Every structure is written in structure tokens, then in C-alpha cells.
Amino acid sequence: MTCTSPQSKAGGGGANSASAGPALLGIRDSSGWTLHDYQVVDSTNLLAAGLASWNAVRAKTQTAGRGRYQRSWVSDEGGLWLSAVVPVASAESARVLPLLAGLALCRVLEDLGLGTVRMRWPNDLLVDRRKLAGILVDSFRPDAAVIGLGMNVQNHPESGDAKLSGQTTRLADLLANPPSLDELTALVLRIIRKEMEAFAESGFVLPADRLNGLWGPPRTVELDLDGELRRGAFTGVDAEGRLGLWSSDGNLTFYSAHQVRHLTELES
Numbered sequence: 001m002t003c004t005s006p007q008s009k010a011g012g013g014g015a016n017s018a019s020a021g022p023a024l025l026g027i028r029d030s031s032g033w034t035l036h037d038y039q040v041v042d043s044t045n046l047l048a049a050g051l052a053s054w055n056a057v058r059a060k061t062q063t064a065g066r067g068r069y070q071r072s073w074v075s076d077e078g079g080l081w082l083s084a085v086v087p088v089a090s091a092e093s094a095r096v097l098p099l100l101a102g103l104a105l106c107r108v109l110e111d112l113g114l115g116t117v118r119m120r121w122p123n124d125l126l127v128d129r130r131k132l133a134g135i136l137v138d139s140f141r142p143d144a145a146v147i148g149l150g151m152n153v154q155n156h157p158e159s160g161d162a163k164l165s166g167q168t169t170r171l172a173d174l175l176a177n178p179p180s181l182d183e184l185t186a187l188v189l190r191i192i193r194k195e196m197e198a199f200a201e202s203g204f205v206l207p208a209d210r211l212n213g214l215w216g217p218p219r220t221v222e223l224d225l226d227g228e229l230r231r232g233a234f235t236g237v238d239a240e241g242r243l244g245l246w247s248s249d250g251n252l253t254f255y256s257a258h259q260v261r262h263l264t265e266l267e268s
């Protein structure tokens with residue numbers, strides 16, 4: 001897995017480009033989901049795009065894994081490359097899905113006994129500045145969204161991109177007994193479903209307090225607001241999922257996710 005700098009990998013050259021489509025290994029029920037398992041696909045998010053809610057797609061490898069900011073995502077064998085299709089009630093509720101998905105994945109890692117994970121806005125999962133997992137939410141149609149998540153488990157991201165050396169970590173480096181990919185998949189799907197159902201039952205209220213316990217120590221950040229740079233103290237998110245920035249002139253400003261092209265952490 002893992003985000004590389006923008007680079008043009010040979011997208012479309014994988015099994016998906018063949019007229020027969022990628023080889024399906026099997027379909028089975030898992031934690032309230034229907035899981036479609038593949039050996040190799042271009043991107044599990046693209047394959048999930050046409051499926052109904054509560055279906056999920058997993059692949060052993062991706063040939064054109066997609067990351068945020070149009071980056072490619074190294075997806076070598078041994079990592080978790082999973083896309084889960086969830087129902088969307090409104091455009092407003094869809095906007096906070098990247099945050100909710102990050103919260104769910106943090107909960108999975110806590111359940112596995114990892115107490116050192118934190119989130120970098122909006123949903124990178126880090127341990128000691130190294131990236132463990134990333135999430136890309138795609139909205140291909142109004143009634144559903146695809147939550148794509150990639151987690152390093154037993155794979156070797158730096159073998160797919162040398163620039164990732166020292167930038168990433170894996171469950172195998174962090175846990176004495178990392179779960180199998182099947183155990184991890186079942187846990188991830190179960191918790192995503194629980195968080196999605198709790199969100200719907202709450203009337204689509206974002207659990208901002210829980211999220212704001214996941215950002216780690218206070219830190220100074222720089223926001224790229226479509227070319228305009230703003231520095232300040234990151235204050236977490238509000239109930240609408242907007243990012244709070246306390247600037248040195250004493251103003252607290254909230255920004256919607258679509259206003260923030262990129263957030264850079266300047267210190268911890």
C-alpha cells in the first residue's frame with residue numbers, strides 16, 4: 001500500500017483491462033457484508049463502484065491502486081486492499097464519510113491492541129509519523145459511497161517504491177501476532193458497519209468528540225486553500241466535520257474539507 005508521490009504507473013494494464021475482467025476468487029458473507037475476493041484488480045474502489053451497499057471488494061494486489069490527491073497507491077501482496085460500499089442518505093452525510101471511516105479504522109486498531117495510532121487530517125493513520133493506513137472515499141453515485149482502505153500488514157511497500165522507505169509502517173512491525181488478512185477484513189467490515197449504523201441512528205450527527213481524541217498532541221499545521229497558505233494551530237473538527245484552525249492573530253476559523261487542498265503538519 002502506501003501513498004507515493006504523484007507518478008504515472010501503468011494504469012489499466014492489470015487484469016481489469018482484459019475483456020473477461022479480473023479473476024474472482026470467491027464471494028462469501030462476512031460480518032454482515034458480501035465480500036468479493038479477487039487475486040489482482042486495477043483498483044478495488046473502481047470494481048466496487050457498481051455494487052450495492054454492504055458489498056465489499058478485496059484484492060491480493062492492485063495494479064493501479066488509487067490514493068488521495070490523484071496519487072498512486074503501492075498495493076503489493078500481504079497488505080489489506082479493501083473497498084466497502086455504504087449507503088448515503090444525503091450529500092451532507094456523505095461529506096463526513098472520510099472522517100467516519102478514519103474513526104472506524106482507528107477503532108479496529110485499538111481493538112487489536114495498538115495504542116499508538118493517531119490520525120492526520122482527514123484520515124491518514126500514522127504511528128510515529130510513519131503511515132500505516134490510508135483511506136480514499138469515492139462517490140460514484142448519489143445513493144452510495146465506496147470507502148477504500150489500504151493497510152500495510154505483511155507487505156513491503158518500499159519494494160514497490162523506494163521513496164517510501166522509512167515513510168511507512170506495517171502491522172507486522174507493530175504487533176507480535178498480527179491478524180491474518182481474513183481476520184482483519186472481518187473486523188474492519190464489522191466495525192465500519194457498526195459505525196455507519198450508529199451514525200444513521202444518531203440522525204447523522206458526526207461523533208466529533210471521539211474524532212478529536214484521535215489527532216494526537218496539539219500541532220501547528222499549514223493549510224493549502226487552493227494555493228493560498230494559512231498557518232495555525234489545528235483544533236480538530238466541529239460537528240459538521242469542518243476543520244478548525246487557530247491563527248496567531250487569535251482568530252478561530254473553520255474550513256470545509258473541500259476548501260482544504262492539503263494539510264501539512266509542521267511540528268508535533
Ligand code: BTN
Nearest residue numbers: 043065066067068134135148150
Ligand atoms: C491515501 O492516499 O491515503 C488513500 C489510499 C487508499 C488506498 C486504498 S487500497 C483499497 C482501495 N482501492 C484503491 O484503489 N484505493 C483504496
